[in-house]
Amino acid sequence: MLASCSEYQRLLKSTDYELKYNRAMEYYKAENYTRAATLFEELIGIYRGSDKAEIITYSYADALYRLKDYMMAAHYYQQLVRTYPASDYAEECQFMTAYCKYKLSPKPRLDQSYTRQSINDFQLFINMYPNSNRIAESTRLMDEMRDKLVYKSYLNAKLYFDLGTYRGNNYLSAVIAAQNSLKEFPDTKYREELSFLILEAKHIQAVKSIEEKQEDRARDAVDEYYSFINEFPESKHLKKAEQIYKESSALIKEEVN
Incomplete structure (x- = not known):
């Protein structure tokens, strides 16, 4: 082991680049990636x-x-695609560019810049290689990333909701945030939760409104x-939705049919 370390240290100091290349490929094939x-x-x-630049970039x-x-x-997967677009490695590297950003995507509460980059790069991969055997996987991973973005937006809307009237009308902000999320991702699995949050926030706005705005907000x-009930007739929130309906209706002067 000591001999091996000593040889490697000499190799690092060497200016024999052909030797370094051959040893680098040997280490790579032996899975000594460090x-x-x-x-x-x-x-x-x-x-x-x-003529060695392409394989070095890919291996690195x-x-x-x-x-x-x-x-x-x-960075280096993407560099290979840009420098050698006709490379035999280009398809794999385009996919791996997106997949690395997928791996960098953090938990929903954190900044989602890499999540969005991953979605964009997977979409680019699908556009560039529509017949690839990785299309289904790319689509699945894109859907996973989209759900993360929706959940992030739900958490933001819920934060506004929980803040209530602290330093302003945060219920209105909650409604806007949830509505924007539904517009961007209409097929999300969080659609019911976002829709109920909108209903609940609008109801509380009505209850807490000044008299001249209360009836319009109740309507x-x-x-x-x-x-909500038309879209989710068997919702787990149905009982609470019915209570919201009764309380909101009571704030309207004329009978609500």
């Missing part, structure tokens, strides 16, 4: 524009991916109730 990546990092600049990107350095792996809540 040593391979260290050598590829230097070689990628040395061999730029040569793949080694970084296997080391779970998804940010840098995505809006009643209209929202009808939309």
